[in-house]
Amino acid sequence: MSEKGIRCECGHLNKEGTVLCEACGKPIEGNQHIDGNDEKQVLEMRYEGSARRSQTYKRTFVDKTWAYFSSVKVGVWLIAITLFMSALGTIYPQEQFKNSPLPSSQFYVEEYGLTGQIFYQLGFHNMYSSWWYITLVALIGVSIIVASIDRYVPLRRALNNQKTKRHEVFVKRQRLVSKDNDLSDNEIESLKKNLKDKRYKVYEDDGHIMAEKNRFSRWGAYVNHIGLIIILMAAIFRMFEVMHVDDYVWVREGETRVIPSTNQEYYVENTEFVYEEYDPETQEQFSRALEDVEDPVPKNFQTNTVIYRTTEETLPGQEPELEEVTRGEIRLNQPVTFDGYSLYQAGTQLESEYDSMSFDVQLDEESLGEFTFYTDEAPPEFQLEESGLTINVDNWFPELEFTETGPSSFSKFPRNPGLILSIENPETEENERFFYLQEDIIPLSDANQIEMSVTDLDRRSASGLTVKKDNTLPLFGLGAGIFMIGVVQGMYWYHRRVWIHPKDGKYHIGVHTNKNWYGMKQELEKVTDGTNIKEFEDQQELK
Amino acid sequence: MDFYELSSTFLYITFVIYLIATAFFGMTLGNKRDENKKSKATKYAMIFTITGFTSQLISFVFRWLEAGHIPVSNMFEYIYFFGMMLVLSFIVIHFVYGVSVLGLIALPIAIVIIGYGSMFPQEVAPLVPSLQSHWLYIHVTMVGLAQAILAISFIAGLLFLIVKINQSTRNKETTFLELIIYGVVATVGYIILSTGFGAAGYEAMFIKDADDGYQYEIVYEMPALFQPNNSELMSEDRFNSGLETPAWMQGVDAGQKLNTLTLSLLTGLVLYGLIRLILRGQRIGAYLQPKFGKVNPDVVDDIMYRAIAIGFPLFTLGGLIFAAIWAQEAWGRFWGWDPKEVWALVTWLFYAVFLHLRLTRGWHGKKSAWLAVIGFAIIMFNLIVINLVIAGLHSYA
Numbered sequence: 001m002s003e004k005g006i007r008c009e010c011g012h013l014n015k016e017g018t019v020l021c022e023a024c025g026k027p028i029e030g031n032q033h034i035d036g037n038d039e040k041q042v043l044e045m046r047y048e049g050s051a052r053r054s055q056t057y058k059r060t061f062v063d064k065t066w067a068y069f070s071s072v073k074v075g076v077w078l079i080a081i082t083l084f085m086s087a088l089g090t091i092y093p094q095e096q097f098k099n100s101p102l103p104s105s106q107f108y109v110e111e112y113g114l115t116g117q118i119f120y121q122l123g124f125h126n127m128y129s130s131w132w133y134i135t136l137v138a139l140i141g142v143s144i145i146v147a148s149i150d151r152y153v154p155l156r157r158a159l160n161n162q163k164t165k166r167h168e169v170f171v172k173r174q175r176l177v178s179k180d181n182d183l184s185d186n187e188i189e190s191l192k193k194n195l196k197d198k199r200y201k202v203y204e205d206d207g208h209i210m211a212e213k214n215r216f217s218r219w220g221a222y223v224n225h226i227g228l229i230i231i232l233m234a235a236i237f238r239m240f241e242v243m244h245v246d247d248y249v250w251v252r253e254g255e256t257r258v259i260p261s262t263n264q265e266y267y268v269e270n271t272e273f274v275y276e277e278y279d280p281e282t283q284e285q286f287s288r289a290l291e292d293v294e295d296p297v298p299k300n301f302q303t304n305t306v307i308y309r310t311t312e313e314t315l316p317g318q319e320p321e322l323e324e325v326t327r328g329e330i331r332l333n334q335p336v337t338f339d340g341y342s343l344y345q346a347g348t349q350l351e352s353e354y355d356s357m358s359f360d361v362q363l364d365e366e367s368l369g370e371f372t373f374y375t376d377e378a379p380p381e382f383q384l385e386e387s388g389l390t391i392n393v394d395n396w397f398p399e400l401e402f403t404e405t406g407p408s409s410f411s412k413f414p415r416n417p418g419l420i421l422s423i424e425n426p427e428t429e430e431n432e433r434f435f436y437l438q439e440d441i442i443p444l445s446d447a448n449q450i451e452m453s454v455t456d457l458d459r460r461s462a463s464g465l466t467v468k469k470d471n472t473l474p475l476f477g478l479g480a481g482i483f484m485i486g487v488v489q490g491m492y493w494y495h496r497r498v499w500i501h502p503k504d505g506k507y508h509i510g511v512h513t514n515k516n517w518y519g520m521k522q523e524l525e526k527v528t529d530g531t532n533i534k535e536f537e538d539q540q541e542l543k
Numbered sequence: 544m545d546f547y548e549l550s551s552t553f554l555y556i557t558f559v560i561y562l563i564a565t566a567f568f569g570m571t572l573g574n575k576r577d578e579n580k581k582s583k584a585t586k587y588a589m590i591f592t593i594t595g596f597t598s599q600l601i602s603f604v605f606r607w608l609e610a611g612h613i614p615v616s617n618m619f620e621y622i623y624f625f626g627m628m629l630v631l632s633f634i635v636i637h638f639v640y641g642v643s644v645l646g647l648i649a650l651p652i653a654i655v656i657i658g659y660g661s662m663f664p665q666e667v668a669p670l671v672p673s674l675q676s677h678w679l680y681i682h683v684t685m686v687g688l689a690q691a692i693l694a695i696s697f698i699a700g701l702l703f704l705i706v707k708i709n710q711s712t713r714n715k716e717t718t719f720l721e722l723i724i725y726g727v728v729a730t731v732g733y734i735i736l737s738t739g740f741g742a743a744g745y746e747a748m749f750i751k752d753a754d755d756g757y758q759y760e761i762v763y764e765m766p767a768l769f770q771p772n773n774s775e776l777m778s779e780d781r782f783n784s785g786l787e788t789p790a791w792m793q794g795v796d797a798g799q800k801l802n803t804l805t806l807s808l809l810t811g812l813v814l815y816g817l818i819r820l821i822l823r824g825q826r827i828g829a830y831l832q833p834k835f836g837k838v839n840p841d842v843v844d845d846i847m848y849r850a851i852a853i854g855f856p857l858f859t860l861g862g863l864i865f866a867a868i869w870a871q872e873a874w875g876r877f878w879g880w881d882p883k884e885v886w887a888l889v890t891w892l893f894y895a896v897f898l899h900l901r902l903t904r905g906w907h908g909k910k911s912a913w914l915a916v917i918g919f920a921i922i923m924f925n926l927i928v929i930n931l932v933i934a935g936l937h938s939y940a
Contacts, residue, residue: 046903072903076896083892090882090929097881113791128880246876278669285547285609289666301672332672333873344875345672468875476877480864487856515902518845 012161015154017056020049022161025170042540043173045512048162050154054146070150075143082136089127092119141232144225152222159215164205166510171501174510176520176536181507187531188500188507194527195498209500218514220490227483234475245341245469252353253460256308256322259467262341267308267322273461274302274329275350301345303330303463307338330465340469347464354414357436358456361391361423363449370455375414387426395420400437425450496520498527509533546609547667553602554623554661560595561630561654564588568647572834585643589634592646596630599657603627610667615683616674618930622660624684625926628691629653632850636695640846644835648698655727658734678869685861690922692854693894699847700915706838707909710829716909720828723916728818729811733803736810740765747781749774751795759795768805771798800931844908847915848901855894862887886925893921 006014012023019031020043027037027049034055035044043049054070057063068074092112093099100107104125108116123130172179183191192202192209200211237243247261251270259266276299280290290297308322328336335342358372361384369384371391375398382391397409400418407418419436433444434452441452494513501508513520517538524536544552567588603624606614614620633649636642670679701723708716747763751774761771766782772790776783788798815827822830866887867877878884897914900906906914 072899076899076904079892079896079899083889083896086885086892087889089880090885093882094880128885283669285611285667286669288547289664289668292664292666297669298672299669331675333676333678335872335875342875344873346874466875470871473871473877476867480867484856484860484864487859491852491856516845516849518842 010163010165010167012163015051015056015157017051017053018049019044019051020158020170021167022048022050022158023163024165024167025049025162026167027169027173037173040540041173042175043170045174045514047151047155048158050158052150052154054150066146066150069139069143069146072147075140075147078136078140078143082133082140085127085133085136089124092116092125094127095125098125137232137235141229144228148222148225152219155218159218162210164203164210165208166210166499166501168501168503168508171499171508171510173539174499174512175517175540176511176524176538178509178534178536179506181509181533182505183507183531183533187533190530191500191527191533194529198523198527200496200498207502209498211498211500212496214493214495217490217493217495220486220488220493222486223489224483224486227479227481227486230479230482231476232479234472234479237475238470238472243471245467247467248346248464249467250347250349250462250464251303251305252462254355259307259341259343261467261469264320265310266325266338266341267310267320268343268465269306269308270303270463271306272304273348273350273463274300274304275348275461276300276302301332301348303345303465304328305330305336305343305465307336307343330463335468340471342468344466344468345463346466349462349464351459351461352415353460353462354417355458355460356456357417357419357454357458359421359436359441360453360455361389362451362453363425363427368450372456373419375417389423389426392422393419394422394433420444421452423450423452491515494519496523509536511536546605550602550605550609551665553598553605554657557595557599557602558654558657560591560598561650564591564595565647565650565654567591568643568650571643572647588643588646589637592630592650593634596627596634599623599627599630606667612670613680613684614667615687616670616679617663617668619660619663619665621683621687622663622926623657624687625691625694626653626657626660628688629656629694632688632692632695633698636846636850640842642702642838642842642846644838645698645702645843645846647835648702649695652694652698652727655730655734659730662734662737673873676869676873678865678872682861682865682869685857685865689854689857689861690926692850692857693922694919696847696850696854696915697919699843699850700912700919702835702838703840703843703847703912704909704916705828705831706835706840706843707912708828708832710826710832713826717826717828719913721826724827725811725815728815729808732810732814733807736765736803736806746778747783748777749798750777751798753795761795761799763799763802765803765806767802769798769802771795774798840908844911847911851894851897851915851918855891855898858894859891863891882929883925886921886929890918890921890925893918 008021010024032038054067108120195211245261256269277296280287306327310320361368369386371382397418398414399410432448496513570584751771871877
């Protein structure tokens, strides 16, 4: 024999490894063990008895690897391991959520003891980005691809090659059968009509009838797996930095700052920060709940922003020329979006910094003048207009702290400003010094005659904004959409076929549905209505 | 009467109606009654179920009117919604399949779930900024509905197990079935304790010296079997066993949680023992089996699958896809490995496993039923343990 494959008695040439002839469905001798048909009455119809590579070739390394990954059992185990490990990773917080200044090497053991130590040592504190977790997911991906190709290609060929006229054994070994019916031509006609009413396509060949519907439902599983593959591919793309931007910027009220990760192209101005709380007085329906909590419940975090772009004329090193792109109110759940970038409300430092402090200077109950110290400008001296006196700023501590060497500044941010001011007393010509700290001003000598007082303080909030741009989102969306289509396609429609097989004046009827046998039985009752077809026998009982 | 009180009143009415419906479902059982009386009992049971559902829906609407936003924003509201969807799913399933004894499991479980939810603070709370989104309406309700439908598969699975497990001798399966029943009974135990001591106004205050150097006042609303670690009882005439919560249990409230859990489990044990005593030592499963005897297991098996076939895509859409879209809108990242997110993924993967085993490896019947039980356990774990024990973004309790 020179021809490759197996020639069925019906004349169809099947590929090696075929279990049921693609055309007539006759079981092919010697291959029945592949689908387990040798041990049961009902033929395995999941893949139409088609020749799957994984079940046919098992010699070489490639064959074995292919067979391994195409196995649903392996796939299920991979999923089960992934879900188990994922769950384990939530026992203690992941490193990104640990919310502690301690390094992880100390945090887990000190907070959770020995089990915490083990959690850390095994690397579970960074589980979802660990090489083995990613490998697990990747293996699931490989399994999905291999299993899908392994089944889809032969299944499609088998369904395309199927003939209306089937072998008697094939029909009789379906799960639902009704054998040896005496049917009149009228009954056959009404059967066909009923099937057509139920949206079956009815084919006839030499007295044999096949009715089929919803074949596309068989592709649902492959469609949803394509969706999953697209999602996994999107996840791979996302590993590359160029595909997404993830940055953070603090902007004070009144400040304009360059937006990081935009190539110095975009700037954001915080024109105002709005913070609101729920008031039990005005919103009575919440009063019961609000009385129970000690801290006020926030209602709104909002940054009013203007987004600018640098104009093309700007030279490097030059103060950028900005043109407004858009403006908007950023709230939680309401980012501002421009040119693919989005700014999200992420953090707040509520009135955490001092914008300005105003002082009044008096001598002998008479005002010598007033001045305002703006923390951003921090000038070294002030001229009092009324008296022409000069006030020197001897020291400026934006964030005052006291160390062994005296007062110093912890940072350059005016969170706890301290000032040492000196002024020459016009009467005594003595230099008198004052220390502003903790919103109060104190003379540094008991001999000071000049009196200084704080007249006004202006505080400002800073708003933390996350900068995001993600080029992989459309791909994730596409994958999710295809997945949902595939799931619905595969689960809510059923591929159903009815074969009517004439034999010696009697009719055998075999029925197959890929899912929902309960619904099939109900449908059959309607289809056989008005005929004397014997009750269908379910050849597969539930264990 | 304001909307809030109306809502509460209708919730009480709902409880009573559900109980009556359960009683009628009970009458559909047994071999002594003739079919006619059974079908009448089914009819009344369904009328009461639908009335109860309507009453709960009214309660829900009043709460919505009071709050000005959809009431699904904290533990009480979510569990309450979940219970309502469970009843709705049962009603729909009943119209499709007509298996009335399913109600005898579905309604008591719905009652216990809603009862459990009612133990959480019921005040109408304002929405914090992160919840102020139309996705609250879509994501949370869809997850609630999906989980309720998935819970129907658990209920069908439970029914299947009650009917099909070999009860002639004690074995692994009977033991696990009793464990599930015990779990329900222990939840009832918690509800009884919580309501009882709550009504009595029981309070015992402890002062705890915490590791951070601060002192915390902790008020127990149940007798202290386990007092907080490193604490002293300040109230007079209050029971204290002297047992301390072990130090490795984290958090200021750890003692209280351990105490409540232990007391509930013990109460559950007592209740379970009492039931066994009434049944003269018979396992509850063994007692129930002949009562449910006439159910067609094929149909129940089909309900189990169908519930997952509907619940799974809904959960994917609501619990993962819409959740991701909302997360993207709120925080700029659609996925962040927050514990709740991870457990949504775990749930999804688990039902994916269920579907693969069933559709390609032929896991029907008992195997499927056990999986449906585990699936429900995962959902409950995500709902209760993740919210109460493992803090994360979804800790709205």
